[in-house]
Amino acid sequence: MPAVKAQALADFIVKTTTPVLEEQPEESAKLLVGVSKWILHVNKSSTDTGSGAGVVHMTPDGFKVKYSLKLNFPATYNVAEYEALLAELRLAKECSAKRLAVYSDSKLIVNQVNGGFEANNHLFAKYLAKAREAARGFDKLTLVHIPRTENWKVDQLAKAATTENPEQYSRDMREILDAPNI
Numbered sequence: 001m002p003a004v005k006a007q008a009l010a011d012f013i014v015k016t017t018t019p020v021l022e023e024q025p026e027e028s029a030k031l032l033v034g035v036s037k038w039i040l041h042v043n044k045s046s047t048d049t050g051s052g053a054g055v056v057h058m059t060p061d062g063f064k065v066k067y068s069l070k071l072n073f074p075a076t077y078n079v080a081e082y083e084a085l086l087a088e089l090r091l092a093k094e095c096s097a098k099r100l101a102v103y104s105d106s107k108l109i110v111n112q113v114n115g116g117f118e119a120n121n122h123l124f125a126k127y128l129a130k131a132r133e134a135a136r137g138f139d140k141l142t143l144v145h146i147p148r149t150e151n152w153k154v155d156q157l158a159k160a161a162t163t164e165n166p167e168q169y170s171r172d173m174r175e176i177l178d179a180p181n182i
Contacts, residue, residue: 051075053084057091067091067173073180081106082127085113086181089134098139103146110145126182 051071058064069087071080081104092100104110111117112128113135119125135141 051080053080053087055084055088057088059095065173067175070174070176072176072178075180078106078108078124079127079180081109082124082131083177083181085109085131086127086134087175087177089131093134093137100138100140101142101144103144103150105146105148105150107145110143113143123182130182 051074053069053071055067055069056064057067067087069084071083075083085102085104088102089100108117108124112119112124113131119128
């Protein structure tokens, strides 16, 4: 993502965030001890009309930004999930975040990045290397696997990214990615 786009996203967060009313699920909140600052929820979608990713970005002050990413290239669920993670890590760096908690319903991605699973596939090995590179520079980065039932709002954003009528989501930040990040 060019620096201009990343700065525009950072500016967007400052100008359009709204207070968070939802609480973190109790089990997930326990994992936040010591990670006090930025909270990210990521999810993916792959439909007949294309692939997308959704992100809910919560700032340290309790504000949130909804962000959807349309992928204009063939992408599996796991590729879309990695693209969402990479986009969020870039945005968090641009916003000078130092401590992150990232929630994802992709057990594969969470375990690969955390070192529990190996990336046995060449494509995922590239994504894993890119994600680990993007994770450098944060004081603390925690990836947490959560059940899909706890990630439904982000799932809606991911599906919205693939819609033919993006104007209905005009309050949400939307980006179109024409090529993979690897």
